Amino acid sequence: MNQPPSVAIIGAGMSGLSAASLLRETGLNVTLFDKSRGSGGRMSSKRTSAGTFDMGTQYFTARDSAFSATVDAWLAAGWVAVWQPRLFRYDEHGLHPSSDDQRRLVGNPRMTALSRALLADTPLHSSTRIEQLQRDRQQWRLVDTEGESHGPFDQIIVAVPPAQAAPLLRAIGSLSGPAERTSMDPGWAVALGFAQPLNVPFDAVFVRSGPLDWIAREASKPGREATQNWVLQSTPAWAAGHLDDSPEQVIQELTQALAEVLGQRLPDLSFQQAHRWLYARPNETSDWGALAAPDQGLFVCGDWCVGGRLEGAWLSGQQAAKALLERL
Ligand code: FAD
Numbered sequence: 001m002n003q004p005p006s007v008a009i010i011g012a013g014m015s016g017l018s019a020a021s022l023l024r025e026t027g028l029n030v031t032l033f034d035k036s037r038g039s040g041g042r043m044s045s046k047r048t049s050a051g052t053f054d055m056g057t058q059y060f061t062a063r064d065s066a067f068s069a070t071v072d073a074w075l076a077a078g079w080v081a082v083w084q085p086r087l088f089r090y091d092e093h094g095l096h097p098s099s100d101d102q103r104r105l106v107g108n109p110r111m112t113a114l115s116r117a118l119l120a121d122t123p124l125h126s127s128t129r130i131e132q133l134q135r136d137r138q139q140w141r142l143v144d145t146e147g148e149s150h151g152p153f154d155q156i157i158v159a160v161p162p163a164q165a166a167p168l169l170r171a172i173g174s175l176s177g178p179a180e181r182t183s184m185d186p187g188w189a190v191a192l193g194f195a196q197p198l199n200v201p202f203d204a205v206f207v208r209s210g211p212l213d214w215i216a217r218e219a220s221k222p223g224r225e226a227t228q229n230w231v232l233q234s235t236p237a238w239a240a241g242h243l244d245d246s247p248e249q250v251i252q253e254l255t256q257a258l259a260e261v262l263g264q265r266l267p268d269l270s271f272q273q274a275h276r277w278l279y280a281r282p283n284e285t286s287d288w289g290a291l292a293a294p295d296q297g298l299f300v301c302g303d304w305c306v307g308g309r310l311e312g313a314w315l316s317g318q319q320a321a322k323a324l325l326e327r328l
């Protein structure tokens with residue numbers, strides 16, 4: 001009996017997991033590789049001594065009909081839940097309520113619960129950074145930074161941010177152009193645990209003035225622990241000007257900015273941690289969908305091919321998987 005085609009996917013963020021789910025349903029033999037310790041990529045949750053913090057994706061929305069239908073299935077499975085924060089906005093007029101009727105979703109009980117569920121039992125080579133792609137007799141081998149060679153695979157999908165995709169693709173002379181032309185903006189995220197509750201009437205704020213972009217209360221999200229934990233995210237512009245600051249400096253400046261937004265002295269901190277995202281979001285939108293060199297068995301996807309949101313990453317992964325299936 002013929003073996004089903006084997007596919008290697010480099011990157012186990014939303015785009016790689018989206019492609020993996022579709023290919024697995026079709027009976028293909030899928031293996032994932034990721035340089036991190038687990039799956040999820042920028043849809044990340046950090047477990048700390050003070051509880052869990054969503055340090056990347058804060059929530060997601062669904063506008064595309066296929067994505068909406070998939071999200072409904074995730075809701076039914078309990079992998080995600082609807083989050084209904086009391087929303088405020090901070091701008092030149094100060095802090096004011098800014099509610100709307102947008103459906104916002106979060107992984108349940110943390111963002112990475114969704115990536116775990118999508119990963120299912122797909123083999124994942126974690127802590128494995130792929131640095132070279134080799135084509136040999138119509139098949140691919142992947143070489144990691146330890147010099148270990150993985151494969152052979154019939155097809156590969158590169159599902160990583162453009163700065164990481166470009167060198168892999170440049171070396172094989174295929175599909176590297178869009179990745180070379182796309183730049184990503186950075187971002188700083190800060191996790192804060194307070195000794196006392198913050199006395200504020202909101203769960204999240206869209207900040208439109210100063211270094212902050214976003215403020216969110218962790219415990220307002222479904223399934224989370226009852227903590228006094230908050231996440232702050234900087235604007236891309238502020239992060240670009242403070243890339244080499246120490247985490248301590250970033251925590252100090254963004255906590256100070258929080259006090260200014262709230263117009264009050266903050267309670268003592270019982271926990272603080274900062275994370276720098278070098279490639280947080282594409283600095284312009286594109287609509288490549290996915291990139292394909294079907295004759296080589298090579299496909300590329302990621303949020304940067306569709307627009308830097310979780311939905312875009314899912315859509316791009318689906319498009320890469322469909323392009324691959326069409327050519328089998
Ligand atoms: P990633 O999640 O980056 O996945 C790529 C994976 O590839 C990573 O796991 C990485 O470790 C791995 N990798 C890279 N290079 C290699 C290599 N050489 N070998 C092996 N593995 C490799 N979107 C929303 O919709 N709503 C939000 O509220 C939101 N907030 C955000 C907040 C922050 C701080 C950030 C950073 C992003 C946010 N986003 C948000 C964007 C969202 O997180 C992304 O659009 C989405 O997660 C991208 O998925 P991806 O699969 O394209 O890439």
Ligand code: NAI
Pocket residue numbers: 059060061087088089098099100102186187206213233280281308309
């Ligand atoms: P969305 O529709 O909730 O928000 C889109 C944007 O509209 C917001 O950024 C905000 O500027 C504005 N907005 C929406 N509702 C608002 C309200 N009630 N009051 C005031 N402003 C409001 O969600 P969407 O389109 O799914 O975007 C996801 C979120 O992810 C956005 O907030 C975006 O900024 C954020 N994001 C953050 C990244 C980062 O690196 N920090 C990377 C990618 C996305």
